[in-house]
Each structure stands twice: as structure tokens, then as C-alpha cells.
Amino acid sequence: MKKIFWDKGHGGSDPGAVANGLQEKVLTHKIVEYGMDYLQANYTGFEQRVSRAGDQTLTLSQRAKMANDWGADVFISTHINAGKGTGFESYIYNGGVSSQTVALQNVLHGEILAAMRQFGNVVDRGKKRANYAVLRETKMPAVLTENLFIDSNDAKLLKNEEFLKAVGEAHARGIAKFLGLPQKAKTAPSQPQQKASAGKLYRVQVGAFSDRKNAERLAEELKKKGYPAIIV
Ligand SMILES: [Zn+2]
Incomplete structure (x- = not known):
């Protein structure tokens, strides 16, 4: 079971960069949520x-400690750039890094840039190295992306929800490729399997899970199997 740690670049009292009616933290949260949903829907083994x-x-x-303590296999931090430039760039630590770290940057950089270019002529600012704390302090391959x-x-693209979704999904595909995650078997659109469990409602208790998201995931899984579930 591979362990993937996502870092939403900013949050809470720290909004990150703010301009054009946009907040970096809001954009990075969306990118990560889209990425996590995509992995959940399309891959197994993680x-x-x-x-x-x-x-x-x-x-x-x-954030680095959370990933280290958990023993994550990859660490991905998502950000939006500021400084009136244009384009996409990715970072790994500028000290000693493993060949795995370089490989993760290569695959992510390619996937994300290709996805962005479906929406326009996005500049490739390159695969870079920097002394960022989350890259320096994490023990596993770690990459930080600066998404426009x-x-x-660039704000025009960042205001496009489909763009954010595509960027999140590209992060997910890159991670999946790097880790070699098996793809989920495609199932036919829902067949009438409801009957088997008719009348039975599964209750998924949030308290039994570390957070509501996990409870929601289990409820979703139960639903997919034809078992109606509610979160209580
Ligand atoms: Zn940032």
C-alpha cells in the first residue's frame, strides 16, 4: 500500500498570494481535492x-513532520506563483536528493504541463531546485509545484474551474505513474443490484474515522457496491 501525502500550500490565517480576486489557498485546496478525488476514482493500492x-x-x-511520521512514499506541495511572471515551474530540494526525487519531478512536471497546455500556450519555466522547508525536511521524494x-x-486560467480540475488530475496521474499504482477496473454503469440490499441502510459513523472525509469515502464505497449508506 503506497502512501501519498498532499500538502495544500496555504491555509487558515495564511492565504498565500492574493490578487485579481483570487486567493492562493483557495486555488491550491481545489487542485488537491480534484487530485485526491481522481486518484480515488481511478487507482488502487494506495x-x-x-x-x-x-x-x-x-x-x-x-507539514513535513506529518508526512515523515506517517512514512509517506511521496510528498506533493501545491502552490500558485506570484511576482507578475507567467507559466508553470516545479521544485525539488537543492541539496542532496535521491534519483527517485528527480524521477518524481520529471513525471509530474510533464503531466502537469501537458494538461495546462490543453487550455492555452502555457510557458514552461523549468524544473528547478530550491531550499524550501517542506522539500528539505521531508524524508521521501518531495516535489513542490507552482501552478501559474x-x-x-495567468489569472484568467486560474479562474477556470475546468483548468483547476485538469491540473489536480494531472498531479494525480503523475503520482500514480511514479508509484506504479494499478488502475481500477472500469465497471459498467450501475446495474440493478439495489434489490439485494433493499431496505437495509448502512450507517457510517464519523466518530469511528479519523475525519469526516474518510467516513464519506466509506459511504461512497458502500453506495458503489449497491448498499445505501448514510453518514451519522
Ligand atoms: Zn505558496
Whole structure:
């Protein structure tokens, strides 16, 4: 079971970069949520966690520690750039890194750039290295993505929900490729299997799970199998 740790770049009292009516934290939360949903829908053989399910404030070191303590196999931090430039860039630590880290950056960079270019002529700013805390302090292959600029013409794309979805899904595909996750078998659109469980309602208790999201996932899984479930 591979472990994937997602870091929503900013949150809580730290909105990240703000411009053009956009907040970096809102955009990065959406990208991560789209990515996590895509993995859940299309792949097996993994667990995923996120630095913040809601809008909590976390330090950089807290996020690295969460991933280290859990023993994550990959760490992905999503950000939106600022400084009036244009385009996409990705980062790994500028100290000693494993060949695995370089491989993760390569696959993510390619997937994300290709997805962005479905929406227009997005500039490739390159695969870069920097001394960022989350990259330095994490023990597993870690990549930080800067997904366009919030304070330039790039904002047009960042206001497009389909673009954010495509970027999130590209992150997910990159991670899946890197980890070699098996794809879920495609199932035919729902057959009438409801009858088997007619009258029975499964109650998924949030308290039994570390957070509501996990409870929702189980409820969703039960529904897919034809068992109506409610979260209580
Ligand atoms: Zn940021």
C-alpha cells in the first residue's frame, strides 16, 4: 500500500498570494481535492492523506513532520506563483536528493504541463531546485509545484474551474505513474443490484474515522457496491 501525502500550500490565517480576486489557498485546496478525488476514482493500492482537510493554519515544519511520521512514499506541495511572471515551474530540494526525487519531478512536471497546455500556450519555466522547508525536511521524494501566477494574465486560467480540475488530475496521474499504482477496473454503469440490499441502510459513523472525509469515502464505497449508506 503506497502512501501519498498532499500538502495544500496555504491555509487558515495564511492565504498565500492574493490578487485579481483570487486567493492562493483557495486555488491550491481545489487542485488537491480534484487530485485526491481522481486518484480515488481511478487507482488502487494506495492511501492518501492531506496536510489539512479544512482551512487550518499549519507551519511548514508541521507539514513535513506529518508526512515523515506517517512514512509517506511521496510528498506533493501545491502552490500558485506570484511576482507578475507567467507559466508553470516545479521544485525539488537543492541539496542532496535521491534519483527517485528527480524521477518524481520529471513525471509530474510533464503531466502537469501537458494538461495546462490543453487550455492555452502555457510557458514552461523549468524544473528547478530550491531550499524550501517542506522539500528539505521531508524524508521521501518531495516535489513542490507552482501552478501559474495569481497576479498576471495567468489569472484568467486560474479562474477556470475546468483548468483547476485538469491540473489536480494531472498531479494525480503523475503520482500514480511514479508509484506504479494499478488502475481500477472500469465497471459498467450501475446495474440493478439495489434489490439485494433493499431496505437495509448502512450507517457510517464519523466518530469511528479519523475525519469526516474518510467516513464519506466509506459511504461512497458502500453506495458503489449497491448498499445505501448514510453518514451519522
Ligand atoms: Zn505558496
